[in-house]
Amino acid sequence: MEMTIGEALRAARLAAGVSLDAMAPRAHFSKQHLSNVETGKRAASPAVVAAYAEALGVPTETLMDPLPDPLRVAHEWLVTDSPQVVESRSGRNVGASLAGEVEGRVIELRHLDDRLGGEDLAPVVEEELLDTEQIVRDSAYSDAVGRRLLISVGELAQLAGWVASDAGSYRQAEKHYLSGVGAATRAGDRPLGANLLSSLAYQMANVGKPADVRDALLLARTAVKGADGATPTVQTLLLERVAWSAARAREVGTAMRTLDQVDDVFECRSPGDEDPEWVYWMSRDEISTMRARVLVELGRPSDAEPLLLDVLSRYPEDAHRESSLYWSWLAEAYARAGELDQARQALDTAAGYAAQVNSPRADSRLVVVRGLLPG
Structure with missing residues (x-):
């Protein structure tokens, strides 16, 4: 459940709101080299870690040490006042610095979704959304800052809808999606x-x-x-x-x-x-996965199998929910193609991943695919 150093470097860069294009000249490495480090294609040398620490203004130790368990991060997030709440208590005008903090927190939450199920993450995102909506509603700020805050509200609403849907709260998800459209529209x-x-x-x-x-x-x-x-x-x-x-x-x-x-x-x-x-x-792998899902849905499971097998051969094992979903789609492809032994094996793998994440969506997929298998 721990991040690699490359993932930690990427998370720190995104939290600071720095693009890879902007990071390359700051760190004095090529954009391609930094991309390879962040994605694990190249090892993170001490020189690269030191360059990130200096460019982002963070201690080197925070980039070298493994990040804490995501579930603990989520609970700590819930019990700690957000900068939006602290700012609203002060009664001061909201400036660009708070807008930047909010944007960074949205990115952190979005990447927590890679590692947590909807039932664990939904209350955290809901709280962040409410805090940010209150700042937009009750504070004074410039037009430029207001637009950034509205975009953050829209992005949080999309994430809140996504995790609510993953948790099986479909009406709540619809509410978030539609309210987010309003914020995005106001922001242009x-x-x-x-x-x-x-x-x-x-x-x-x-x-x-x-x-x-x-x-x-x-x-x-x-x-x-x-x-x-x-x-x-x-x-x-x-x-x-x-x-x-x-x-x-x-x-x-x-x-x-x-x-x-x-x-x-x-x-x-x-x-x-x-x-x-x-x-x-x-990514190209996500595109291949969607093509495979469409092929299964349209009655061409044998054409979907090689696409899913290729993607799963390199999919990160710590992405438990997505791994469970992807294996369930492969199991469905096997089942619909009449390859029942392979379907059961793929379903067992999917169930193993699902057991490690609190995602009703992943659990419901197991039920659907089990229904395709005799006995």
Whole structure:
């Protein structure tokens, strides 16, 4: 459950609000070298760690020592006053420094979601969202600071919706997604608003009634259409949700054409893109996984198996919820292809990962796949 040094370096950089492009000249290493260190492709040398510590103004020890258990971090977060609460008590005008603190905390919470289930993380995110909404509602600030705070509210609302959905609280998740759209609209952040709408579409496609699935496809398409200024990576995320909604609605042609569009758009990325941090997890492996899921949904499980096996061969084992979900999708592919022994083995692996995280979503996937197996 401990972070690697590379992951700790990345977390510290993101918490400071520093992009990899900006970090490279500060640390006097190439952007590619730093990327390789952060992703574990190269070892983190003492010189790199020292460069991060100096550039970010943090003690070297904090970057070298393993980070604490994420569940303990979440509980400490709940019992400690946030800077938003401290600032509101002081009665002072809110400045850029607090906006930066809030942005850093949003990033930390988002990355905690990689390691915690929704039932553990939901109350933490809810508290942070309420504190930030109070600052926006009750404090004085400049237009520029106000926009940054509203964007943080929108991002927190998206994360609150995501973890509530993971915890099985679908109505609460819908409430968060829709309120977040309002904050994103006030901030003039169209891509963020589109992400909130497509997140809601994704939930509707997964757990809604047949009529909801049709609405999910419409909503996902609307998000793509309204995402003015979105980078190719953001467009990739939005289009993936269109493809999934189309598959759930049994619109085979739309689903497959959209998957091809996903591939094309993702290849349009360039080094100068200013991607929002909330799309950090989008990768070629995530695209392959979504293609596999769509293929299973459309009755082509044998085509999905090699895609999932390839992704799982290098997927990080400490991402317990995602690992459980990915193995459950492989188990479903095997089951629907009639390969029952492989399905049971994959399901056992999925259950092992699910036992290590408090995620009703992962647990419900196990129930679904078990229902496909005789006996």
